C-alpha cells in the first residue's frame with residue numbers, strides 16, 4: 001500500500017514511511033492511494049472475532065508488506081492486552097435505539113489509547129530495524145498527550161515533547177501527562193489555545209533547521225497510523241449490532257475530525273454506515289462547514305469539553321481531498337487560502353459528497369448538561385462532557401429510519417472531567433484504580449510563551465539528534 005499527500009507535492013511513501021514521517025513535506029496529510037475494501041461475506045466472517053484479531057485483519061491491507069500478518073497480530077494482542085475490559089471497546093445499550101461505544105478502557109481513560117498503544121509499538125518495531133532516533137512533537141487539548149506519553153515513556157530511541165494549552169485542560173488530564181517523570185518525556189504548557197499548539201507542531205515539520213537535525217515524528221492524528229487503528233472499533237460495534245445485514249449510524253464527539261474520519265474510512269472499506277453525525281460544542285467550525293459550507297475559524301472559547309475546544313480541524317483536509325475528487329493542487333490552494341484568511345468555502349462537490357454520509361449538530365453547555373442528566377437519570381450511565389455532546393447530537397438527529405441503531409462514541413471516562421460531571425448530575429465519578437494516586441504524584445512541566453522560535457529553541461536544546 002502506498003500513501004499520497006493531500007496536497008499532491010510530497011513523495012508517496014509506504015506504511016513504515018508514513019508512520020515515521022507524520023506530516024507530509026508539502027504540509028499535507030497522508031492518505032492511502034486507494035481504499036482497501038471488504039466484501040459483504042468477508043465482513044460477515046469477522047463477526048465474533050476477538051478485538052485484537054479483528055484489528056489485525058482490518059489493518060493488514062493498510063500495513064501491506066511492512067509487517068507480516070502474524071507479527072501484526074502479536075502487536076495488536078500486546079496493545080489491547082493493556083485494556084481493562086475483555087471486549088476492549090464494549091457496547092452499552094441506553095434504550096431501544098441509542099447505544100454507547102465505550103472507548104475509555106485503556107491506560108489513560110480516553111479513546112486515544114486505542115490507537116496510541118499500538119503506535120508506540122509500531123515506532124519500536126520500525127526503529128528496531130534502523131539505527132535512528134525519533135523526536136515526537138505533539139499538541140494536545142488533553143487526551144492525546146497522556147495517551148502518547150503512556151505509550152512511549154521510557155522507550156529507548158524516542159523523546160516526546162508535548163504541548164498543551166496552559167490552564168485549558170482538566171486537572172486529571174494535566175496530571176496524567178505531567179506526573180510521568182521519565183527522562184524522555186517533556187511537557188510544555190503554552191500560553192494560547194490548542195489551535196496555536198497544533199499550528200506550531202505543523203510548522204516544526206516544515207522547519208528545515210529542525211528536521212535536518214532531528215527525526216521529527218507525530219503522535220497526533222496527522223499520523224495515518226492513528227486513524228487506521230481507530231477504524232477498527234466502527235467495525236467492532238457495527239458487527240455486534242448486525243452488520244453487514246443491518247446499517248448503523250454513529251454519533252462522534254468531534255474536534256480535530258480524526259475519530260469521525262476513521263468512521264468515513266470504515267464506510268469506504270464497505271462497512272454499511274447509515275450516517276456519521278459530527279457532534280461539536282460551541283467551537284463549531286465543523287458544524288458550520290458541514291451545514292453551510294462555511295469553513296471559517298473563530299477564536300476558541302473554553303468549554304467544559306476542553307478536548308473539543310478546536311477551531312482548526314486538522315483532518316478535515318483529508319475529507320476535503322477525498323470527497324472533492326482527490327485533486328492535490330486544488331487542496332493546496334484551498335488550504336493556503338484558509339491559512340492566510342482563516343476562512344474558506346467548501347466547493348459544491350465537497351459539500352455534496354460530504355452530505356451523502358455526514359450530518360452535524362452542535363451542543364451548548366445547557367444541552368450538554370441535559371444529555372448528561374438524561375443518561376444518568378434514565379439509563380444510570382454517567383457520561384463525560386464530550387460523550388454527552390455526542391449523545392445530544394444522536395438524540396436530535398433527524399431523518400434516520402426507525403430501525404437504525406445509533407451508536408455514540410464514549411470518548412473519555414467521566415472521572416477525567418469530575419467537576420463538569422458533578423455540576424450537571426450531582427454525582428462525582430471516582431478515578432479508576434489504575435490511575436490511583438494521581439493527585440499525590442509530583443508534577444513537572446515547563447510553561448513557555450506561545451511563540452514558535454522560543455519553543456523550537458527549547459526543544460532543540462533537549463532533543464537527541466538523529467543518527468545518520
Ligand SMILES: Cc1ncc(COP(=O)(O)O)c(C=O)c1O
Nearest residue numbers: 143254255256257258259307411
Ligand atoms: C474526549 C475526547 N472526545 C472527542 C475528541 C475529538 O476527537 P477528534 O479530535 O478525533 O475529532 C477528543 C480529542 O481529540 C477527545 O479527547
Ligand SMILES: N[C@@H](CCOP(=O)(O)O)C(=O)O
Nearest residue numbers: 140141142143144220221307
Ligand atoms: N482532542 C485532542 C486534540 C488532538 O487531536 P489529535 O487526535 O489530532 O491527536 C487531544 O485530546 O489532545
